[in-house]
Amino acid sequence: MTTLTDWLAAQTVDAGLASVMQTMAAASAEIARVLRSAAITGETGLAGHTNVQGEAQKALDVISNDIVLSHIGENPEISILISEELDEAVQMQNQGRYLVATDPLDGSSNLDVNVTVGTIFSILDASKGLLQPGTAQLGAGYAAYGPATSLVLTFGPRAAAFTLDDTGTFQLTTAALSVPRASAEYAINTARERLWDAATRGYVAENVAGETGPAGKRYNMRWVGSMVADVHRILMRGGIFLYPLDSETSAKGGRLRLLYEGNPMALLVQAAGGRSTTGQQSVLDVVPTSIHQRVPVVLGSADEVARVEAWYGRT
Numbered sequence: 001m002t003t004l005t006d007w008l009a010a011q012t013v014d015a016g017l018a019s020v021m022q023t024m025a026a027a028s029a030e031i032a033r034v035l036r037s038a039a040i041t042g043e044t045g046l047a048g049h050t051n052v053q054g055e056a057q058k059a060l061d062v063i064s065n066d067i068v069l070s071h072i073g074e075n076p077e078i079s080i081l082i083s084e085e086l087d088e089a090v091q092m093q094n095q096g097r098y099l100v101a102t103d104p105l106d107g108s109s110n111l112d113v114n115v116t117v118g119t120i121f122s123i124l125d126a127s128k129g130l131l132q133p134g135t136a137q138l139g140a141g142y143a144a145y146g147p148a149t150s151l152v153l154t155f156g157p158r159a160a161a162f163t164l165d166d167t168g169t170f171q172l173t174t175a176a177l178s179v180p181r182a183s184a185e186y187a188i189n190t191a192r193e194r195l196w197d198a199a200t201r202g203y204v205a206e207n208v209a210g211e212t213g214p215a216g217k218r219y220n221m222r223w224v225g226s227m228v229a230d231v232h233r234i235l236m237r238g239g240i241f242l243y244p245l246d247s248e249t250s251a252k253g254g255r256l257r258l259l260y261e262g263n264p265m266a267l268l269v270q271a272a273g274g275r276s277t278t279g280q281q282s283v284l285d286v287v288p289t290s291i292h293q294r295v296p297v298v299l300g301s302a303d304e305v306a307r308v309e310a311w312y313g314r315t
């Protein structure tokens with residue numbers, strides 16, 4: 001077996017950059033451990049509540065953020081942290097070359113029902129400022145806390161998947177992920193249909209029409225409600241994920257966040273041969289104007305994303 005440490009040593013990337021991946025892997029392994037027993041230890045519930053002993057309870061997103069923060073603080077290569085849980089970017093004690101942007105616990109509405117959640121992260125050159133487009137990412141990854149804990153990483157050209165073993169070591173389980181060009185699975189929150197734009201309506205209607213419509217094949221819909229889980233399925237077997245701009249999210253620019261949701265996931269999917277779009281451009285080309293900026297996200301199998309792009313071209 002190849003461990004994450006072996007794999008990182010074999011990559012032609014700066015040792016400091018590799019160490020940032022190790023740091024995020026270590027934080028993810030610790031978050032996985034906390035999640036496994038949260039219902040038993042009582043570390044569930046909402047921040048601001050107290051448990052039966054009268055102690056302040058911390059929501060798991062706050063705990064996960066603290067875990068990432070403490071791991072990052074120990075790595076001298078990282079100087080800046082941007083987190084979904086923190087209003088401002090944090091300047092770390094270290095003067096390191098790297099910036100990490102993270103959603104420490106994505107999909108947290110799924111926590112109470114023991115459904116997959118995850119940690120998403122993006123790595124940037126700290127000297128280039130906080131507001132860099134996704135094309136500037138030096139690496140990205142996520143951990144999916146499901147039946148197994150999976151860690152999926154990229155430095156750009158390839159995406160590799162690792163699985164956490166019983167000893168707390170990540171073992172390489174897929175060396176080069178490949179998103180099939182064609183697929184018959186789509187993921188979108190259809191409860192928002194009345195809010196959709198014409199392109200999203202048109203694309204989904206064709207899928208629903210199945211073999212009787214212009215797509216000429218039958219589709220299945222899958223929506224976990226954790227971006228990490230939905231994107232992991234796409235990286236493993238193809239499909240498309242859509243959180244488009246709709247009449248409600250348009251005021252905010254979208255639902256998902258660009259720096260630590262859209263960009264890292266788009267880089268991973270593109271590294272595995274898939275595509276991404278906002279409807280207007282690649283997610284990776286959007287130049288951010290604020291750290292918590294939102295963005296419409298469509299990503300996955302190239303042929304499916306191309307169909308969505310064609311709909312945007314038409315409408």
Ligand code: AHM
Binds near residue numbers: 084105189225256
């Ligand atoms: P979060 O970062 O607050 O967890 O929100 C992001 C999540 C994604 O994981 C998921 O794809 C999406 O929100 C689900 O949204 P909805 O509840 O509208 O279906």
Ligand code: MG
Binds near residue numbers: 084103106107261
């Ligand atoms: Mg999130």
